[in-house]
Amino acid sequence: MILAAGKGERLRPITETRPKPLIPILCKPLLAWQLEWIEGLGGLVDEVIIVVGDMKDKVIEFLSKTAANKKIRVVEQEQQLGTAHAVLRAVEGVEEEEDVLIVYGDVFLGKPELLLEVAKREGNAILGAEVDDPSQYGVLLTKGEDSLDKILEKPKEHLSKVVNAGVYKLRVGDILSNRDIQFSPRGELEFTDIVNKIASVSDVRVVTAPRGSWIDIGLPWQVIEANKTALSNLRGQNIKGVVEQPVVIHGDVYIGEESQIKAFTYIEGPVYVGRRVRVGPSARLRPYSVICDGSVIGFSVEVKESVIFENVHANHLSYIGDSIVCEGVNLGAGTVTANLRFDEKTVKMRIKDKVVDSGRKKLGSVIGGYAKTGINVSLMPGVKVGSFSWIYPGVVVTGDVPQKTILKP
Amino acid sequence: MILAAGKGERLRPITETRPKPLIPILCKPLLAWQLEWIEGLGGLVDEVIIVVGDMKDKVIEFLSKTAANKKIRVVEQEQQLGTAHAVLRAVEGVEEEEDVLIVYGDVFLGKPELLLEVAKREGNAILGAEVDDPSQYGVLLTKGEDSLDKILEKPKEHLSKVVNAGVYKLRVGDILSNRDIQFSPRGELEFTDIVNKIASVSDVRVVTAPRGSWIDIGLPWQVIEANKTALSNLRGQNIKGVVEQPVVIHGDVYIGEESQIKAFTYIEGPVYVGRRVRVGPSARLRPYSVICDGSVIGFSVEVKESVIFENVHANHLSYIGDSIVCEGVNLGAGTVTANLRFDEKTVKMRIKDKVVDSGRKKLGSVIGGYAKTGINVSLMPGVKVGSFSWIYPGVVVTGDVPQKTILKP
Amino acid sequence: MILAAGKGERLRPITETRPKPLIPILCKPLLAWQLEWIEGLGGLVDEVIIVVGDMKDKVIEFLSKTAANKKIRVVEQEQQLGTAHAVLRAVEGVEEEEDVLIVYGDVFLGKPELLLEVAKREGNAILGAEVDDPSQYGVLLTKGEDSLDKILEKPKEHLSKVVNAGVYKLRVGDILSNRDIQFSPRGELEFTDIVNKIASVSDVRVVTAPRGSWIDIGLPWQVIEANKTALSNLRGQNIKGVVEQPVVIHGDVYIGEESQIKAFTYIEGPVYVGRRVRVGPSARLRPYSVICDGSVIGFSVEVKESVIFENVHANHLSYIGDSIVCEGVNLGAGTVTANLRFDEKTVKMRIKDKVVDSGRKKLGSVIGGYAKTGINVSLMPGVKVGSFSWIYPGVVVTGDVPQKTILKP
Known part of the structure; x- marks a missing residue:
């Protein structure tokens, strides 16, 4: 599941004329890279669900020209109510016993094999990424060796260099049974709140991406850096x-x-x-x-x-x-x-x-x-x-x- | 006969420092090209008459350095009273039975053999040129297959794509017997009025230059286009x-x-x-x-x-x-x-x-x-x-x- | 002896960040060139005295990195009281019978063999340089074939094309016995006044540098010209x-x-x-x-x-x-x-x-x-x-x- 509905307002003026998923990395849309990585997972994936929203026509037009082996299902997120809302819209109709691999639309991986690592991990899993300055991210706090304690958004103190990379593998039933969350201060339903609830009642394993192998494309210069990584x-x-x-x-x-x-x-x-x-x-x-x-x-x-x-x-x-x-x-x-x-x-x-x-x-x-x-x-x-x-x-x-x-x- | 007296005001600033006949086409003055074409007519031409006026010293200086086989006679047009005045000044002393080939000083021919065609045509003749937009030219209206009916200046309606190319072969006697014309609205004696009178009483054959083979150099960018043609x-x-x-x-x-x-x-x-x-x-x-x-x-x-x-x-x-x-x-x-x-x-x-x-x-x-x-x-x-x-x-x-x-x- | 204390105010902004002796000629400080020329004099020179003043630390730092065969003595001119003051400070302790070769810090020689010529000349000597426009220099007036009559600063009349090149060989005793001079109109003790006194009582031979072989670096564009000479x-x-x-x-x-x-x-x-x-x-x-x-x-x-x-x-x-x-x-x-x-x-x-x-x-x-x-x-x-x-x-x-x-x- 790819969450490709975001508005990318912080990426203006780039996103004035194209949706975030179509930002080019080595002249290929970010979404195309993500689909290729998922393609690389082979039989582990039955169906690809793409949540679209902002400039959805352009995304859908792109998808219509993409020859993918996987079955692709497009889900429209009419209102931009947050990542939790997007995921919940997308899992409608999926069996509780199924696992979903969730990839945020702004994630670029220099090492796509990380996705396989998350997908193959037993039980629920989350990808963390080591960064130099974690202050603008959700930091991953762990208990035990590699079990998620909680995701802490933009902590003032320096608690860890490993941040939420926006990639999860979760059982649909676990998502649904922890769906009751509140709107966050910025007025959105945050998927991290669901993940935190899951982590508080069960085990969520942290897979860590080494420095330089992960980048999220949320700010203009990160387009340069993602291309640099590629x-x-x-x-x-x-x-x-x-x-x-x-x-x-x-x-x-x-x-x-x-x-x-x-x-x-x-x-x-x-x-x-x-x-x-x-x-x-x-x-x-x-x-x-x-x-x-x-x-x-x-x-x-x-x-x-x-x-x-x-x-x-x-x-x-x-x-x-x-x-x-x-x-x-x-x-x-x-x-x-x-x-x-x-x-x-x-x-x-x-x-x-x-x-x-x-x-x-x-x-x-x-x-x-x-x-x-x-x-x-x-x-x-x-x-x-x-x-x-x-x-x-x-x-x-x-x-x-x-x-x-x-x-x- | 080359009418090289014009002031070229519309060609400013090019004509601030040189007369129009010395504008370079492939680094050779327009007048030199015209003299070469006439040279190419061989025995058909006995004498070349050049009417000079604006910056005449520069034109005469150029002519003095030109080694032409033809006898060249320079006629000065002291007052700029129009093309008819220039032609009448130039034919003074020429026998009525002679033909004159008249070339306007701003004419550039991509196909100089057109001049031979006009010169060899039986009787009086005029060169027409096919253009895309005839609205700024004198349009040639014909009767019969290729006989000039009249030259109509800048017609509002679209009547023909063939315009007056500024090249004529005419009997001197026909010019002289149709010399009584009026000043035009812009205050000049127009040679086209004489040509129209000739056409109304006798046959003037139209030779047509195909598109792209003729250009008049009356506006600055036409200097680019004449060079492009060359x-x-x-x-x-x-x-x-x-x-x-x-x-x-x-x-x-x-x-x-x-x-x-x-x-x-x-x-x-x-x-x-x-x-x-x-x-x-x-x-x-x-x-x-x-x-x-x-x-x-x-x-x-x-x-x-x-x-x-x-x-x-x-x-x-x-x-x-x-x-x-x-x-x-x-x-x-x-x-x-x-x-x-x-x-x-x-x-x-x-x-x-x-x-x-x-x-x-x-x-x-x-x-x-x-x-x-x-x-x-x-x-x-x-x-x-x-x-x-x-x-x-x-x-x-x-x-x-x-x-x-x-x-x- | 090199007078390397001057402030080089007329060379601003070049001298805002480096003293005049460290201005590069072919990427080597002017002072290094002068030391090389002196090195080339071989056994004629026992000791090199360098008078420093403006930005003396940078000059001394440069000298500390210079591997010279000659013994170098640095003399500090605390107050900028003029060239005479600098020379008199520098000869303190030198025997009266010794000769000193004095080189102004702004002198660049296209032909360094001129220095040898001055050094080897019997008795007192001065280097003159032929220039196109002597009006901004001290002009050398001579008596006899090549004996200095006097140095005349910036003469209004054109008296000679040979100017003071800022290079002298003089007996220390002659300098000391003519040391009583007045402050010049610009408020400095000028060494040329001492030289003039010496010339009035004894013979000072003029060695002449041919045009283009000498340049003083006093004005910004002379840095270009000295490099050009080199x-x-x-x-x-x-x-x-x-x-x-x-x-x-x-x-x-x-x-x-x-x-x-x-x-x-x-x-x-x-x-x-x-x-x-x-x-x-x-x-x-x-x-x-x-x-x-x-x-x-x-x-x-x-x-x-x-x-x-x-x-x-x-x-x-x-x-x-x-x-x-x-x-x-x-x-x-x-x-x-x-x-x-x-x-x-x-x-x-x-x-x-x-x-x-x-x-x-x-x-x-x-x-x-x-x-x-x-x-x-x-x-x-x-x-x-x-x-x-x-x-x-x-x-x-x-x-x-x-x-x-x-x-x-």
């Missing part, structure tokens, strides 16, 4: 497109079908280039760059640790560093992202009226779908440009630009 | 200058004597490079670029579908797209032209206080002779910079700049 | 670092240990690259560029006739022409220097509240140590940016920026 698994040079000599390619690099790398281009892997992409001449792709289908990285354009979605045009004289550029964006010649503060402090980003520290010293811009920048535009570190917005030539973008906005000097 | 005739790679390896050259490309193409340059033809031009290193010339004598297209500079006149310096980090850059211009590092509107509508240009739609979705700037732009200057689509003007660093040019103007932030 | 002595291609093919290298080029030249880079010598420098990919180094240890000249960055000190980062899409960039500077992507006025007049620079004509038609910026420029910053010809200052993205710097200043739009 890129770390790239091995060798797999070039299906056409490379015009001379071009220099170092490291692990994938170049998809019908893509063209023009002469005098310099690529330093790990780098992933999708299909029908044009790169160069005289372009540079630095480590941890992902360029998706139909995009153009043109003459004297450099990309570094950035995720470029589909059909983006950066034709001339640009630098895109530590940034996310969504589908259909057009960057004028000389448009440049700044990715480092003068004071070298970590870059902050405004997320739903709160300023959140990204923890990254280098972070550029997030440019929403179909936005356009004019020539010689400058984007300051951490700014977000809304989808369909236009930034006039020569403008220095110092703060977030809402969607469908024209920003003049 | 480039379409380029065949193969004819490289007389020096190419330093590695360089990539695709398509049909001409590189003139003493020109240097430095390493890591990428050329996609059709491209025409004149003499003593320096290109690169790491430059890019895209299709339909023309770079004339003595110019420099330097490091990380990209040119696309543009006409660069003589002795232009674009030394570093520029993008010049769909633009005309006149002689002696200097572009600061980082000067960039925008050539596409955000709304992707066709680009308009201000022509003599009227806004004229170029019909082009991509159109950059027209930069007059000896103008200079500072570093990081941005030029919006369709703007014109007057000759000898200076644009300060960092300025975004959003409207036309008159000649000899200093534009500060 | 570069003129470079011969052949001496490449100790790693060059990744394809790269084009023309002319005389030195590339130091552990430096990396990445593919598609174009180098036109004379060029000097220090140690651990990274250049490219797709960079261009034009003649008379010096890039010092640990610096990065990155993607699509062009450097021309400029001196880049240590640990400078110019990572993307910049043009640095006729400029000095001090240690630790970071230039944002798209930062560009202008080096030519629109009116093509020589560039002026503000030096201690006076506007001084550099005599150069091309002169860019002087950027002080650890300054940072944002993306798409434009620097006008002749501007100085103080050390530790920050220039915000998109700003056009039209005047000097003091140190530790944040310049916003």
